[in-house]
Each structure stands twice: as C-alpha cells, then as structure tokens.
Amino acid sequence: MSDPAPQPVNVPVTLSTVPLEIFRHITSYLEYDETMFSLRLVCRVLYYRMMDKMELWFSHVSTSFSRRELHHTLKGAEFPILRTLAKIGGMSMTFAGWELASPLRRGWERDELGYLVNPEKIYRICALKDIFTKLVNIKTFRLQYIVDHDYKGNQREKASLQRTIGSILAICAAIQARVKGIWIPGSYTHFAYIDIDPAQGHEQWDKSIPLLDAMCGHLQALEINFEDGMADLEWIEMLLTKCQTLEQLSLKFYDSMTSLHPFIRHISATSVNPPPVQSLFLEGGIFTQDELVGLVGRFKNTLRSIELVNITISEGTERAGWTSFIDWLQKNTPNLEKFTFQALQYSSHHVVCFDSIFNDPQLSFKRLIRAPWESYARLPSGNGALVFGIPDFYEIDTSVYFDIDVFFTKLGRGVYGLDSKPCKNSLVYTVGFEGSKVGPKEALGLLLGAAAVEKVDTSLETNSTSIKVGWEFS
Incomplete structure (x- = not known):
C-alpha cells in the first residue's frame, strides 16, 4: 500500500504571498495526485508567468x-x-x-x-x-x-x-x-x-x-549641463576641482550657445590639479582647436575613454582643425583604450566623414544586424576593433543602449548577427573603437588617413551618452 499523500502545510495568506506562495502551495500538493496532472501544469505555468511579470514590475x-x-x-x-x-x-x-x-x-x-x-x-x-x-x-x-x-x-x-x-x-x-x-x-x-x-x-x-x-572624497561621476545665464557656476567649478576621486566627467552644451562657455576656460586654465578622470564625455559646444586641446589635455595622463558628440571647431582651414586634434590625441593619451566620435563639425554644416576607410584593403568589414552600429572591422594587428555608422532607429532593437562598452560585450556574447556582404560606402560620420592600449594609435592613424570634410544639408543622426554609475542596460 502506497504511503498517503502528505498533508499541505498551512500558509498564511497576505498580500506578500499572493499569488506566488499560493501557486507554489498548489503545485506541491498536486504533485502527489496523478489525476490532477493537467491542473498542476497550468498552475506551474501561471506561477512562472507571474514571476516574469513581477520581475518587470518590481x-x-x-x-x-x-x-x-x-x-x-x-x-x-x-x-x-x-x-x-x-x-x-x-x-x-x-x-x-x-x-x-x-x-x-x-x-x-x-x-x-x-x-x-x-x-x-x-x-x-x-x-x-x-x-x-x-x-x-x-x-x-x-x-x-x-x-x-x-x-x-x-x-x-x-x-x-x-x-x-x-x-x-x-x-x-x-x-x-x-x-x-x-x-x-x-x-x-x-x-x-x-x-x-x-x-x-x-x-x-x-x-x-x-x-x-x-x-x-568618494564621488565617482559628474555630469554638468550648460546653458546661457546659468547660475551657481563658481560653486560648480569648486565642486569639480574638489572631487579628486572623480573617474567620469560629462560636459554638455546646449545648441543655442554660440561660443565657448567661460566655465571651460576657467577649468582649462586653473592651477588646481585636475581630478583623475578616466572617461570624458563632451557633447555640443563650439571650440577652437587650442581650446579643445586645452580642455582634453587637462586629463590626458589618466584618460582611458573619450566620447565627442556634435562638437564644432570654429577656426582654421577645414579638415586641418580636426585632423590636427586627432593627431594630438594619438600622440598624447598613453592610456587611451576606447573612443567614440559622432558628428565632428566645422561651421556651415560641414562634418568630418570617414567613408574612404571602407576601401582600405587591410580591413575586413562585416555588416551588423540589429545592432546600434552598422559596420564592424577588427584592426589588422588584432589590438581592437572599429565600428561605424548609426543605423535607422527602426532597424535595431529599441532596448539597445548606445554605449561602446555594452556593445562590445554583447558582440562578444553573439547577441548581434554579422553579414559578410560588402558595406555601402555611404556618409559615415560616427565611429567607435575599443581595444588594448596600443590599439588606439593604430585606429586613430587609420581614421586620419580616411578623414574628409563633407557638406551635409540634413540633420545629423547622433546618440547622446552619459556617465554610468550602475544604471546601464545589460
């Protein structure tokens, strides 16, 4: 004679136990009753579906x-x-x-x-x-x-x-x-x-x-959004110079600003030692080449990552200003491991493009499928990889977070598909890189050889980035 089915343990029912504890209770009880197999399966499915919903809700x-x-x-x-x-x-x-x-x-x-x-x-x-x-x-x-x-x-x-x-x-x-x-x-x-x-x-x-x-003494990241007539600037400047543990710094400028914000001149010229910034984000703003070098140069010895989005160089002959800056970056940032350039501009709708790099026989490009970048190629030396172009928004998974670290992590896990068809030689003004410390010099050298200025009458498609302290998408 088989042992009798164990009696269910009484479970107090409160809002904290509905519906998960009830479903768990039912499936445990029905496990010993073969005639209720179908009901047990239904309860188990409901339990897991409710868990999925609650994971989203909470x-x-x-x-x-x-x-x-x-x-x-x-x-x-x-x-x-x-x-x-x-x-x-x-x-x-x-x-x-x-x-x-x-x-x-x-x-x-x-x-x-x-x-x-x-x-x-x-x-x-x-x-x-x-x-x-x-x-x-x-x-x-x-x-x-x-x-x-x-x-x-x-x-x-x-x-x-x-x-x-x-x-x-x-x-x-x-x-x-x-x-x-x-x-x-x-x-x-x-x-x-x-x-x-x-x-x-x-x-x-x-x-x-x-x-x-x-x-x-323990702040890791700071993002400052600048506007004309902004108040408390002296206090913000003091905050930045005091934060000697700062690893990430993001400075964003509104489109209405027509000249360099005085805050940047003060930070570039201050005698106070800069914080050891490893990741620098710059978005918007109009600089001369010397002003941009002066700002980035404050962090050149500790910089591991730089992102430039919609930055305008306002003087000098076209192409020379940006190529001179990229050349300076190549020679003066010994710890650089990754960078992103989006819509590096001159005045009058002229933007730096890298289309001709697709003709480089050293690089084997792959088209990316449902990814935040269009094209991908490893460096000839194997010391990193370049990515180019932002696809139309409707073509990619909208849950994707446009971040070079997240992208390469997902690429390594096989999240994105690769297409071996040749890439179109279209207008390319967005580029990213991640690799070893020796990789950026090689990557920046390839970009210097491909950089050309194009006039663009339409709006430029870019993605804003920000400091990251625990809210990244996985």
Whole structure:
C-alpha cells in the first residue's frame, strides 16, 4: 500500500504571498495526485508567468520624499517578493527642489559643516534607512530632483542649485549612503539626478570636515549641463576641482550657445590639479582647436575613454582643425583604450566623414544586424576593433543602449548577427573603437588617413551618452 499523500502545510495568506506562495502551495500538493496532472501544469505555468511579470514590475520602484510615500514604500518593503526581485538597482525618489532649497522646517537644522543635527529624530530619514535595510538587493538608488523656483510670499525666485544639492547631500550623509554620481541641470525646469549606493555600513562620510569635502572624497561621476545665464557656476567649478576621486566627467552644451562657455576656460586654465578622470564625455559646444586641446589635455595622463558628440571647431582651414586634434590625441593619451566620435563639425554644416576607410584593403568589414552600429572591422594587428555608422532607429532593437562598452560585450556574447556582404560606402560620420592600449594609435592613424570634410544639408543622426554609475542596460 502506497504511503498517503502528505498533508499541505498551512500558509498564511497576505498580500506578500499572493499569488506566488499560493501557486507554489498548489503545485506541491498536486504533485502527489496523478489525476490532477493537467491542473498542476497550468498552475506551474501561471506561477512562472507571474514571476516574469513581477520581475518587470518590481525591477524599478518609484516613490517620492514625502512622509506618506515613504510610509507606503516602507510597508511594501516588508513583502518578500519585493525584497527578492528588487535587485537590478532600480529605485528612484523624487525631491521637490524648491522645498529643499529653502530653509527646511523645524527639526531639519544643520550644523556649521552642513550636516543634519538630529537625523535620528526625523521620520523621513529613519524610514529611508529602514527601506535600505529591508531591500538589500538594491545596489543603486536614484534621487531625482528639479531645481524649480522658490516661493517667497507672492514672489517666485530661482531656487539655489547649491542649496538644493547641499540639502540632498545632508540626507545622504544622515543615512550613510555613498554618493556615486551627480547630474547637474542647466535649466531650472529639467530633472536631474544623484545616484547613491544605499548599502549600510559605509564609512565614507567624515563628519569632522565640511559636507561637500566629505562627499567629494568618494564621488565617482559628474555630469554638468550648460546653458546661457546659468547660475551657481563658481560653486560648480569648486565642486569639480574638489572631487579628486572623480573617474567620469560629462560636459554638455546646449545648441543655442554660440561660443565657448567661460566655465571651460576657467577649468582649462586653473592651477588646481585636475581630478583623475578616466572617461570624458563632451557633447555640443563650439571650440577652437587650442581650446579643445586645452580642455582634453587637462586629463590626458589618466584618460582611458573619450566620447565627442556634435562638437564644432570654429577656426582654421577645414579638415586641418580636426585632423590636427586627432593627431594630438594619438600622440598624447598613453592610456587611451576606447573612443567614440559622432558628428565632428566645422561651421556651415560641414562634418568630418570617414567613408574612404571602407576601401582600405587591410580591413575586413562585416555588416551588423540589429545592432546600434552598422559596420564592424577588427584592426589588422588584432589590438581592437572599429565600428561605424548609426543605423535607422527602426532597424535595431529599441532596448539597445548606445554605449561602446555594452556593445562590445554583447558582440562578444553573439547577441548581434554579422553579414559578410560588402558595406555601402555611404556618409559615415560616427565611429567607435575599443581595444588594448596600443590599439588606439593604430585606429586613430587609420581614421586620419580616411578623414574628409563633407557638406551635409540634413540633420545629423547622433546618440547622446552619459556617465554610468550602475544604471546601464545589460
């Protein structure tokens, strides 16, 4: 006589157990009843499909820095499903810039160094710490803020970027969260971000020194968006020069700007030692060749990656300005391993193109299928690879993130298809490279030989890039 089927264990049903624990309970019980095989399969399929849905739902959690929203998020953090699935690093919290920039209400007093005096008595601080304690799988937490306007009576005044960021940093210090990246907006109507590592037990905040100095001791990445008439520039310049652990720097300039921003002249000329930037992103902006060399030259000894997007050189004979800069880059960046050039321009819609490189007999080009680049070729020496051209958006997987690191990782995993048909010799003004330290010299040499200036009357297709501190697409 066969043993009787084991009795199911009673499982308390709460929102945290529906539907996963119920389905698991049912499939376990039905496993011993052959007559219910079909139902068991249905429940198992439902279980896995629901898991897939919940992984999507809980891969990113959004909330705001209000007492009510923090209370709801803290309650949600009690659910096992959220603690299990919130592992991609996706949680964002919105701050009201005008509120933070104003003197905070009673209980939010800060000392002379900028730290909150009694953070343990503030509910929102305690709730945030509890959330991090429960959601241990979250590796990056994004604080989203907008530097809006400050209301004083019936008057609207621009809020202070310095006070807004300072207030958020005081909160970061109170919860002992390491600041990984800061995005600074050029406009008072644009959202910006501060990414933190919420893992408990960090000791990076030395509260015997000013708040900003303590934060600069562990900041990895900084992005600054410039606009005409931008405020707090002296404070931003001080922030950049203080951050001596900075590895990534992104400087973006709005299209309306017709000359070099004075901030760049100050940074290029300052006697303060530059931070050891390894990845430099420049987008937009008008430079002379000397100005561009002066800026990039500040980081030439530590630079491992450079991305130039929609940069204009405004003087000199056409072709000579950009080829001279590329030649300088080839000779003066000993640690360079990767680069991306998109729409390197002169005035009057003239852009540097590299079409003739497809005729180089040393290179064997492959067309890429459903990838963020059109063509691919390894260097003759084997020390790296070049990629060219941005395909039409509708031809590629829209989930692809346009990033040279991500691209080559996916290429190595066989994610993209390769077509051996010859590449079309079309207008090519985007190029990327990744390889060993000796590879860039070879790659830049090939580009120098192929560079030519073309007049383009249509808009140029480029992809904006940014600092990366944990929110990359895999």
